[in-house]
Amino acid sequence: MDSVDVCVAGGGPAGMVAGLLFARAGLRVTVLEKHADFLRDFRGDTVHPSTLRLLDELGLGERFAALPRGVLQEMRMQIGDHVITAADFRRLPGRHRYIAMVPQGDFLDLLADEAGTEPTFTLRRCTEVLGLTRDGERVTGVRCRSADGTEGTITATLVLGCDGRSSVVREAAGLPVRELPAPMDVWQVRIPAGPADEVKDGRVFGRFTRGLAAVTMDRGDYYQTSYLIPKGRDAELRARGLDAFRRDLSDLFGWPPDRLAAVSSWDDVKLLNVRVTRLRRWYRPGLLCIGDAAHAMSPVGGVGVNLAVQDAVAAARILAGPLRRGTLRTAHLARVQRRRRLPVVASQAQQHGEHETLLRPALEATLDGVPPLLRAVDRVPALRGLTAYLGGVGLRPEHAPRFARR
Numbered sequence: 001m002d003s004v005d006v007c008v009a010g011g012g013p014a015g016m017v018a019g020l021l022f023a024r025a026g027l028r029v030t031v032l033e034k035h036a037d038f039l040r041d042f043r044g045d046t047v048h049p050s051t052l053r054l055l056d057e058l059g060l061g062e063r064f065a066a067l068p069r070g071v072l073q074e075m076r077m078q079i080g081d082h083v084i085t086a087a088d089f090r091r092l093p094g095r096h097r098y099i100a101m102v103p104q105g106d107f108l109d110l111l112a113d114e115a116g117t118e119p120t121f122t123l124r125r126c127t128e129v130l131g132l133t134r135d136g137e138r139v140t141g142v143r144c145r146s147a148d149g150t151e152g153t154i155t156a157t158l159v160l161g162c163d164g165r166s167s168v169v170r171e172a173a174g175l176p177v178r179e180l181p182a183p184m185d186v187w188q189v190r191i192p193a194g195p196a197d198e199v200k201d202g203r204v205f206g207r208f209t210r211g212l213a214a215v216t217m218d219r220g221d222y223y224q225t226s227y228l229i230p231k232g233r234d235a236e237l238r239a240r241g242l243d244a245f246r247r248d249l250s251d252l253f254g255w256p257p258d259r260l261a262a263v264s265s266w267d268d269v270k271l272l273n274v275r276v277t278r279l280r281r282w283y284r285p286g287l288l289c290i291g292d293a294a295h296a297m298s299p300v301g302g303v304g305v306n307l308a309v310q311d312a313v314a315a316a317r318i319l320a321g322p323l324r325r326g327t328l329r330t331a332h333l334a335r336v337q338r339r340r341r342l343p344v345v346a347s348q349a350q351q352h353g354e355h356e357t358l359l360r361p362a363l364e365a366t367l368d369g370v371p372p373l374l375r376a377v378d379r380v381p382a383l384r385g386l387t388a389y390l391g392g393v394g395l396r397p398e399h400a401p402r403f404a405r406r
Contacts, residue, residue: 004028004122005323007142007156009129009169011038013104014291014308015162016111020058021316023121024404027323030154031121032144034128038108045104045224046072048306049089050397052096054313057399059406063110070101070219075391077206077215079358079370084378086206089392091385099392101219104305129163132172132287139173139286157328158319159287162312165275167293175289178278180348182298183360184213185234186272187227187245191255192262193220207252208358211365214252225249226272226299230363234271242266274298276348283333290315290336295344298351300359301391307340307347313398314339320403343395350390 006022008015011033019031047064055061075087090097115121126147133141133153141155161169170177206215213228227249229237237245246260263269277296282289291308315336322328358374361367370378377383 002030002152003155004030005156006030006158006160007154008032008160008162009142010161010163010167010291010293011035011108011112011123011125012162012164012291012308013108013305014293014312015160016108016115017054017309018160018162018290018312018315019121019123020111020115020118021312021401021404022320022323023115023118025316025320025324025401026120026403027320028120029115029118029122030156031115031123032127032129032142032154033123033125036126036147038105038112045101045219046302046305047100047102047107048303048394049092049094049096049099049392050394051306051309052100053094054309054398054400056095057405058114060110060114063114064100064102064107067102067106067110072099072101072204072217073097075204075206075388077208077374079208079367079374082370084370084374085384086374086377087388087391088381088384089388091381092388092392099302101217129168132159132169137285139284142169157286157323160315161287161289161293162291162308163293165277165292165296167289169287170279170289170293173284173287173289175282175284176280178280180276180278180352181355182231182274182276183355184228184231184363185274186299187229187234188270188272189225189227189263189268191216191223191225191249191253192259193218193222194259208362208367209252210362210367212248212252213359213362214249216253223253225253228359228363231274238266238269245269272299276351278344278348282337283330285330288315288319288333288336290340294337295348297347298355300351300354301347303347303351303391303394306392306394307344310343310394310396310398311336311340313400316404317398317401320401339396346390346395 005027006029008031022029055064128145130143145151204217216223216225275296279294282294290311297304322332357371
């Protein structure tokens with residue numbers, strides 16, 4: 001049986017950032033990741049300005065900048081016949097006036113490599129969290145299973161639940177979840193890029209008409225495309241056949257049949273079951289959930305990764321000292337939730353507004369022109385900067401604690 005200061009369940013952005021920061025505080029940290037690597041299709045690949053600033057503070061900015069990446073400076077959308085700019089990241093203050101588009105696997109590998117240089121850090125791949133161990137009401141560790149089927153336990157002063165929207169830790173802790181409405185699910189698909197002379201500028205571009213809605217992101221040699229469908233209608237719409245889906249993509253983006261032929265079977269079309277949730281309480285004695293485990297976000301704006309990273313920074317800044325001193329109390333865990341609650345609630349409220357004014361009307365074929373708020377954003381440059389700040393930096397952005405800076 002292993003014993004550590006912090007056991008992190010889940011090696012996503014929240015888990016790897018938390019693991020690195022707590023290890024730099026000199027604490028014994030083990031991160032449990034159930035997969036053998038970080039390679040996944042259609043994960044959040046956007047790294048926002050506040051996270052880019054954090055990487056600079058951690059001494060990782062230059063190494064991150066060397067990764068293959070795209071740069072997003074504007075978010076544009078076409079609503080009916082009108083093209084508008086919904087966010088202009090060039091108007092942000094500071095050094096990073098863009099969103100970096102980097103495969104999440106590369107981002108996580110960078111964090112894992114850096115954390116691995118800390119003598120108190122361990123990453124256990126192919127290790128699945130099965131449940132929690134307790135002493136009365138207090139969580140004292142996790143039960144886990146390695147790739148060869150061996151089961152064991154890890155005791156920890158703090159268990160950090162970073163295992164995503166289907167969190168095993170959250171369920172085992174019995175933390176009540178509030179489900180918020182979402183009008184859509186998402187089909188995710190890759191469409192090959194066109195000839196070399198085709199204009200590809202790194203923008204994210206959304207198209208919304210009566211009955212159709214999709215967002216595509218230029219990734220260089222392909223377009224990462226999210227096609228929105230009404231909630232719960234995946235099986236019904238797949239029954240229409242691939243030709244109908246290809247026609248919808250052609251109507252939205254004008255892609256020719258030879259490129260759409262790359263969608264050769266339904267196996268190429270991945271379903272994202274959109275859930276928007278928020279825990280009423282993120283913690284139990286000895287346990288704290290952050291990131292998607294505490295608040296699953298809509299894919300609107302791609303803010304989920306950024307919020308998860310910010311949660312991890314706040315947790316390390318608030319909890320590292322009490323952990324080092326052996327004085328960690330449940331009140332410290334509550335401080336993390338209080339610190340991060342406003343950014344989460346505000347982001348979910350902003351997403352709900354876009355759901356109800358744009359996405360739901362588009363999917364229900366009742367969309368009648370550009371919603372007034374988006375029309376105002378397009379016309380007023382300062383508002384385009386404000387939407388970029390709210391999406392790219394957010395409320396209460398976190399800075400790396402002093403013990404973690406390099």
